[in-house]
Amino acid sequence: MSSSNPALPDRRAQVVAALLARVPAACVLFAPEDTRPYECDGLAAYRQLPMIVTLPTDEAQVLAILAVCRALNVPVVPRGAGTGLSGGALPIHDGVVLSTARMNAIKRVDHLARTAVVQPGVRNLAISEAAAIHGLYYAPDPSSQIACTIGGNVAENAGGVHCLKYGLTIHNVLRVRVATIEGDIVELGGGALDAPGLDLLAVFIGSEGMLGIVVEVTVKLVPKPALAQVIMASFADVVTAGNAVADVIAAGIIPAGLEMMDRTSVRMVEPFVKAGYDLDAAAILLCEADGTALEVAEEISRMSAVLARAGATAITVSQSEAERGRFWSGRKNAFPAAGRISPDYYCMDGTIPRKQLARVLAGIAAMEVTYGLRCSNVFHAGDGNMHPLILFDASVPGEFDRAEAFGAAILALCVEVGGTITGEHGVGMEKIGSMCVQFGRKELDAFFAVKHAFDPCALLNPDKAIPTPHRCAEFGKLHVHHGQVPFPELPRF
Structure with a gap:
């Protein structure tokens, strides 16, 4: 495989050898034709061929892979089914993708406690199918529920069309078993309504693979309505x-x-x-x-x-x-269905106060004129979680750049009216610049402090979700609002 980094083949060989000494050969992919399917998630505009892909089948193999990566200082990108829409599972050229897709066992369904214990690779819909015999189901239902996995749902705090009444992933998960980069297994949450100590379950859900690897999840089940x-x-x-x-x-x-x-x-x-x-x-x-x-x-x-x-x-x-x-x-x-009317589309994800829906929709309509692109609006209106689909043609020079700028403008408007830049798709790589719009340096430093507490080596999904000062400074140079100096508290580079 050719690479701009001449040392990469040697590095790959070193890491592959170390992995094969710890896990079965079937768990390690490194030939380009084998790793190509993992070069992006649902945000296909951003692609990067991974150095290595690992496919553990149990907790012990996850710990073994993390031990190798920790010892050799190799970045790890966790991946579920790859249905994410923010580039959260985008590989790193010299890193390892750790896919939990083969950890797909439903360990037990307890109809009396109304819970299910599952591995992270279990599909969202499969939980409801397993619980149906008891008249129960798992409430969060993202549009990708036939394919997305519970591990990915935990990483992104996924929602769905019924989240207004039944809540997001965070409201329907009782316990998460996590493998840390330091080789420990920790359990966050528990089987009761509350767990002793800090509420780290709420910190972990939605952390986009930056704090640990999900190896088991206990979810709530609810009765199917009559x-x-x-x-x-x-x-x-x-x-x-x-x-x-x-x-x-x-x-x-x-x-x-x-x-x-x-x-x-x-x-x-x-x-x-x-x-x-x-x-x-x-x-x-x-x-x-x-x-x-x-x-x-x-x-x-x-x-x-x-x-x-x-x-x-x-x-x-x-x-x-x-x-x-x-x-x-x-x-x-x-x-x-967007493919019926446009060669490409760019799906945004922002959340606003419900009372601002009319204002934001009018703003998006004005942006269609500004950027010369159509936008289809479809979203969870009840909780203000918007999913504008910006329609463009990637084969036309400059159209994707305009689509990205259009999307950033929508997110900036969401923040302006009191909302946030994401509701359920996560930040990943897509919205990392928009994080600089919503948060100041002190807040971003606090996020990094939490990241460091879980991942002191900064190996888990690095350079995602939380922007560095340099990235915010560069983003600010491209997005100057109302003639003001962007982010004056940041050092200039």
């Missing part, structure tokens, strides 16, 4: 739809799911899924109620009344489980 129905409400403009979201929550209703899609999203999805969406609407809301038959009937009635007062031009309620499934299928297939 009934669920979805309202599809149509609106003549996106601002009215955005305001309707705030009205539903203000009425004291917490739907099981509350999602929004604009006309561009609806028209790209409908031919693909045939969900029955209103193609004439400027935006639609999908509002789900679940529970007993009486609870659902009451909530559907209350939501319908609120939506009508908010300006809905049409309201349709699912009349069967099949129709409900089609409504959600359209929403969950919005990302792949």
Whole structure:
């Protein structure tokens, strides 16, 4: 394999030899044709061929791989199923990718305690499938749930269309067993409602592989509702739809799911899924109620009344489980359906206060003109987690650069209105510059202090998520706002 670093082949040979002395040969990939599938995650715009890929099958092998990397000072990039959208699993050219995909055993399902103990490579949906016999399921349901793994969900604090009522990963995980870079196994959380000591479980979930390797997870299971129905409400403009979201929550209703899609999203999805969406609407809301038959009937009635007062031009309620499934299928297939109308798309992920939905949507519409690119809006409207899909053609010189700038501008707007630069996709490599917009030097130093406490050698997913002063300074040079000097507290380089 050719490399810009002539010492890399020798380094690879050294690390491979050390790994093969500790783990089976089937666990170590180093030929370019074998490592190529691991060169990126779901953010395919950024690619880097890894030096080595390891595929442990148990905890002991994870510890052995970490021991080799620690001894030889080799960076480690943890990887789940590779469905992440922020470049969090982007390899390092002289590093090892540690994939937990083969650690895919469901160890036990306890229907009395309503918990499941699983290895990190278990698919999100597989947990619900295993628990279904007991009338239980695992609530967080990201759109990639048929493929994404629980280890990756823990790393990114994944959510899904039902996170408004049932919470994110952090609200549905009781315990995580972690392998540290120093070779220890620690357990964060526990089987009870609280665990003694510092709440390090909340620190670890969403840490994007920078603090340790997940080797086992205990998740909560919840009873499957007796009934669920979805309202599809149509609106003549996106601002009215955005305001309707705030009205539903203000009425004291917490739907099981509350999602929004604009006309561009609806028209790209409908031919693909045939969900029955209103193609004439400027935006639609999908509002789900679940529970007993009486609870659902009451909530559907209350939501319908609120939506009508908010300006809905049409309201349709699912009349069967099949129709409900089609409504959600359209929403969950919005990302792949983008390929029907654009060669490429760039999926952003920011979170804002619900009351700011209309303002931000109007801002994105103005940015479409500024950057000369279309944007399809589809997102978890109930909790303000936006997923604008910026449509572009990578074969046109300069379009990807404009898409990146468009995305950074959206995130800056999210911060400006009191939100944050990510809701569930993580920072990874994609949003590391935007971290400089949201946080000052003291806050970033605190993040680094936590990182150092878990990973003093800085070997776990280095150069991700937390920007260095130099990176913030460089980002500031490219993004000067309102004529002000960017980040004046940072040293100039």
